[in-house]
Amino acid sequence: MIQTRNLLLLSLAAFVWFFECGQAQAADAAAGKELAEGCAGCHGADGVSQTPLTPSLAGEPDDFIQWQLVFFRGGTRKNEVMGPIAEALDNQQIRNLGAYYASLTPPRPPSALATDPLMQTGANLAIEHRCKSCHGEDFAGGGPAARLAGQREDVLLKALRDFKSGARVGTGVASMADVTFELGDADMQALAHYMATQP
Ligand code: HEC
Ligand code: HEC
CATH class of the missing domain: 1.10.760.10 (Cytochrome c-like domain)
Structure with a gap:
């Protein structure tokens, strides 16, 4: 680390x-x-x-x-x-x-239902994998790290899958490769859903 x-x-x-x-x-x-x-x-x-x-x-x-x-x-x-x-x-x-x-003004996220089970899973995974440590307190991004809040869900999921498969290398620093190494596909789906609905 x-x-x-x-x-x-x-x-x-x-x-x-x-x-x-x-x-x-x-x-x-x-x-x-x-x-x-x-x-x-x-x-x-x-x-x-x-x-x-x-x-x-x-x-x-x-x-x-x-x-x-x-x-x-x-x-x-x-x-x-x-x-x-x-x-x-x-x-x-x-x-x-x-x-x-x-x-420009960031996208307005679609509203999420509080009862949506993916939301809680996504929120827990984000804490466990310390997404905020690089992507910022409200996932607004900073420096070389992307804004995640309000990004399209399909884009977030594709990015996570691409980092995990090695299709996307990015900075050449292993940060997202390290992060996604520990994530299963269901985890990535929950994270993408959660991030897409953050204001
Ligand atoms: C024909 C459609 C198309 C046009 C025109 C286009 N883009 Fe893209 N752009 C894409 C797609 C699709 C992706 C996602 C690529 C991927 O999945 O890795 C992308 C990704 C990006 C990204 C990476 C964003 C991220 O969150 O990872 C940036 C930055 C970008 N485009 C900037 C631009 C700029 C600036 C222009 C105009 C000069 C432009 N694009 C024109 C389709 C387009
Ligand atoms: C050690 C720092 C670090 C941590 C921790 C981290 N990220 Fe990242 N993330 C980055 C950087 C840097 C980029 C830009 C990568 C590149 O250059 O392509 C990025 C890019 C992304 C992208 C692509 C966004 C886009 O629009 O292209 C997604 C999605 C993402 N991170 C999600 C997450 C999630 C979800 C977590 C927690 C599970 C997380 N990240 C934890 C540093 C980090």
């Missing part, structure tokens, strides 16, 4: 350095908004997705958006739709998109 944390800090430092050095101009959210018109067909007009298996981006941490676009561009995160899209973006455009999506 300690080792994972050190690795995470190390790669964070490398990431900050990478972006600081490449920092030609400050991020321009207005330019990001313009560029995001080309993303809206899939990710939704206000960054709130109505498309199956397509993430909402509104309210995601700026760094998270930038990291993921860099991963798609470099091929570390493999996706046949996002790969070519990210390859066409330069660093400044990625910074602008990060600033824009981070500035």
Whole structure:
């Protein structure tokens, strides 16, 4: 655990350095908004997705958006739709998109029934596996860690399954691989359901 944390800090430092050095101009959210018109067909007009298996981006941490676009561009995160899209973006455009999506109001989650048994299971699993330690007190994300609250349930479940199977590697730090190693599919379903309904 300690080792994972050190690795995470190390790669964070490398990431900050990478972006600081490449920092030609400050991020321009207005330019990001313009560029995001080309993303809206899939990710939704206000960054709130109505498309199956397509993430909402509104309210995601700026760094998270930038990291993921860099991963798609470099091929570390493999996706046949996002790969070519990210390859066409330069660093400044990625910074602008990060600033824009981070500035949007996060999705409003569907309401959950208090009696829904998956909710309690999901809440318990989130405590047991310390999801908040990286994803924040209210699962709003932070730095390279995604916002989970209000994300589409199908997206959350696919992400967890992809981390577990190794299809998604992400940061190269084993954080989500470690987390999902201990989870069964029913656990992941409960967690996805719980996170999707958090405000
Ligand atoms: C044709 C549909 C489509 C378009 C257009 C599109 N995306 Fe995506 N995007 C997807 C899908 C599908 C995924 C989920 C990939 C996966 O399952 O790993 C995704 C994932 C992402 C992610 C990762 C989010 C997360 O929570 O993991 C980011 C960031 C992203 N897209 C940004 C963009 C930006 C910025 C644009 C416009 C420049 C864009 N996308 C255009 C379909 C699209
Ligand atoms: C040690 C830190 C850490 C812990 C603990 C952790 N996560 Fe993560 N999680 C991350 C990071 C960092 C990312 C971004 C990964 C990447 O770069 O692809 C992430 C990404 C995710 C994603 C993908 C979201 C998206 O939109 O792409 C999901 C879903 C997720 N985590 C769920 C969970 C759940 C559920 C738990 C608890 C069971 C958890 N995480 C615990 C660090 C952590």
